[in-house]
Amino acid sequence: MTQKIKDTIVKGVVYLATGITLCVLLFIIGFIFIKGIGLINWNFISRDYNDTTFYAFVQESNSPTTLDEKVQENKSDYDKKYETPLEAPVYVESIGAEITKVLYKNYTTEKEQFIISYISKGSPLLSAVNSNGTSIDVSTDFVLESVNGNEFTGMSTEEVKTLINDQSGELKIKMVEPGGGIRSNIITTLYMILLSLVVALPIGIFGAIYLTEYAKPGKIVNAIRFAAECLAGIPSIIFGLFGMAFFVVALNFQISLLSGSLTVAIILLPVIIRSTEEALKTVPIAFREGSLALGATKLQTIFKIILPCAVPGIATAVLLSIGRVIGESAALLLTAGTVAQIPGTLFSPGSTLTVQAYYVTKEEGNIEMACAIGIVIIVIVIILNILSRIASDKLNVFNKE
Known part of the structure; x- marks a missing residue:
């Protein structure tokens, strides 16, 4: 075997090893990005892993909306996180927001929840504060659990709407900011x-x-x-x-x-x-x-x-x-x-x-x-x-x- 043939074989082995290394690296990175890129968004970065429960104090008002306005607004991506809505969404005028009853599932639990699926421009939720008077950044996909001590457990979407609209003055709304962030x-x-x-x-x-x-x-x-x-x-x-x-x-x-x-x-x-x-x-x-x-x-x-x-x-x-x-x-x-x-x-x-x-x-x-x-x-x-x-x-x- 001549020296030229030996050099060619060694060169081929080097190229093969380099190619295998590169392919393995690209496969690992590609797998990670393909599997995980769908979850990358601002909420994933800015929220904690565990849910956060708090009370939001909101001044009740009448915030009507129209279909055209709702179409122009950016809707929540709740459909990516929850199962198909259990009931049709309803608009609650006193808080200027649309609520939807959904079935929430993760790897350990399954439960029904009422989430905010749309917030109008004039909604009082946009000026909500906590018990210390600090402003709260309420957004879509927040979970509603009660208003003025009245729990929503076992209620329909229409019943929740009626309950909220029947309240007057300052509303004390129990909310949950979803976790799942890092x-x-x-x-x-x-x-x-x-x-x-x-x-x-x-x-x-x-x-x-x-x-x-x-x-x-x-x-x-x-x-x-x-x-x-x-x-x-x-x-x-x-x-x-x-x-x-x-x-x-x-x-x-x-x-x-x-x-x-x-x-x-x-x-x-x-x-x-x-x-x-x-x-x-x-x-x-x-x-x-x-x-x-x-x-x-x-x-x-x-x-x-x-x-x-x-x-x-x-x-x-x-x-x-x-x-x-x-x-x-x-x-x-x-x-x-x-x-x-x-x-x-x-x-x-x-x-x-x-x-x-x-x-x-x-x-x-x-x-x-x-x-x-x-x-x-x-x-x-x-x-x-x-x-x-x-x-x-x-x-x-x-x-x-």
């Missing part, structure tokens, strides 16, 4: 990224500085590097067990944002140390010698010369860390919890996007929502990567004139 998960994920990096970045960078600039080559340094490499390969569930035993139980931080972020910070340390160490090694030795020759101290040389030159490598460590935080689930299940809420304090539980995707898949079998969350995760990673690259370019001393 706002709290997005905020929790961003909190987790911020807190874990605040803890891990300084420790990791200073550790890399010690290994590169101060430590003398020997068994101790080799042992530290070996330990860091071993930690990078340990499954995250092991870190989760440690975090649960140490942060949650021993330190009594409970299952919380703090426990989760500290656990993830430990996971990030090997990545940050190794990436930063390699970045520091790329700084030419002449830079160090020139700085010291001009009378700068070791510490001044590190912080004024070496670290600024190593910014691109450190930015790479940050990017890898962000991806690791967003993609982490096993450790956070044991330390941060699965509660879909915005953590009020560091000691409150919360669910990140990845954990929420796991939860809705395992507990509800909702593959579509998990894929929609996957799309949001991809977008967030891309945005954060772009911002990190921009910051890296701004701080990179080699790009400065």
